[in-house]
Amino acid sequence: EPEVTQTPSHQVTQMGQEVILRCVPISNHLYFYWYRQILGQKVEFLVSFYNNEISEKSEIFDDQFSVERPDGSNFTLKIRSTKLEDSAMYFCASSDFSGGARRDTQYFGPGTRLTVL
Amino acid sequence: GENVEQHPSTLSVQEGDSAVIKCTYSDSASNYFPWYKQELGKRPQLIIDIRSNVGEKKDQRIAVTLNKTAKHFSLHITETQPEDSAVYFCAASYGPGNQFYFGTGTSLTVIP
Numbered sequence: 001e002p003e004v005t006q007t008p009s010h011q012v013t014q015m016g017q018e019v020i021l022r023c024v025p026i027s028n029h030l031y032f033y034w035y036r037q038i039l040g041q042k043v044e045f046l047v048s049f050y051n052n053e054i055s056e057k058s059e060i061f062d063d064q065f066s067v068e069r070p071d072g073s074n075f076t077l078k079i080r081s082t083k084l085e086d087s088a089m090y091f092c093a094s095s096d097f098s099g100g101a102r103r104d105t106q107y108f109g110p111g112t113r114l115t116v117l
Numbered sequence: 118g119e120n121v122e123q124h125p126s127t128l129s130v131q132e133g134d135s136a137v138i139k140c141t142y143s144d145s146a147s148n149y150f151p152w153y154k155q156e157l158g159k160r161p162q163l164i165i166d167i168r169s170n171v172g173e174k175k176d177q178r179i180a181v182t183l184n185k186t187a188k189h190f191s192l193h194i195t196e197t198q199p200e201d202s203a204v205y206f207c208a209a210s211y212g213p214g215n216q217f218y219f220g221t222g223t224s225l226t227v228i229p
Binding site: 003004031033035041042043044045048050055056058091095097103104105106107108109110111 | 149151153159160161162163166168206210212213214215216217218219220221222
C-alpha cells in the first residue's frame with residue numbers, strides 16, 4: 001500500500017539556521033498538510049496546500065514558515081530562522097479528495113524530529 | 118475554531134478487557150471524526166473513522182460511537198491484546214481538505 005514518506009527522520013540544527021523538511025505524498029493525492037507535535041502536546045495543524053497554493057494556515061504558520069511543491073512528487077516545509085520553540089515532530093499528510101469513502105482521510109508520514117539547539 | 122478534548126490521558130487494562138476512550142468537540146459543524154493509533158516511533162495510522170450522518174461504526178474489535186447532540190464520540194476496543202498498546206488520538210474535521218483538530222492523546226497499555 002502506498003505511504004507518505006518524509007526525510008530526514010531526525011534533523012538537528014542551530015538556532016537561527018534554515019531547515020527544509022521534505023515529504024513525498026501519496027502519488028494520486030491532491031491535498032497536502034503539515035502538522036507538528038511538540039513533545040507531550042497535541043498534534044497541531046500548520047498548513048494545507050492544494051492546487052499549488054496554500055489552502056489554509058494556522059497562527060503558528062508565520063512568515064518564518066513556507067511550503068513548496070518544487071516538482072510533481074515532493075512537498076517541502078521551510079523554516080527560515082529556527083527558534084528553540086520550533087523543536088518538535090513534524091508530520092506531513094496527504095489526502096485524496098477525489099470522492100469516495102476515503103475522501104476525508106489524511107494519511108500521515110512517519111515524521112521528522114527537529115531539534116533546535 | 119474547533120476544540121477537541123480527549124480523556125483519559127492514560128489507560129491500563131488487562132488483556133481481554135475492554136477499553137474506552139472518549140472525546141468531545143465544540144463545533145457542531147464538524148462532520149468527520151477519525152481515530153489514529155500511534156505506536157512508539159511510528160506514524161499515526163487510521164484505525165477507524167465516522168461521519169456525522171452515522172451514529173456507530175464497527176470493525177472487528179474496534180467500534181466508534183458518535184453523539185451529535187452531546188458533541189462527543191468514543192472509541193471502544195474489545196478483547197484487548199498486548200499489541201493494542203499504543204497512543205490513540207481522536208480528531209475532528211469540517212470535511213474533505215480541512216484541517217484535523219486533534220485531541221491530546223491516550224496512552225493505552227494492555228497488561229498481559
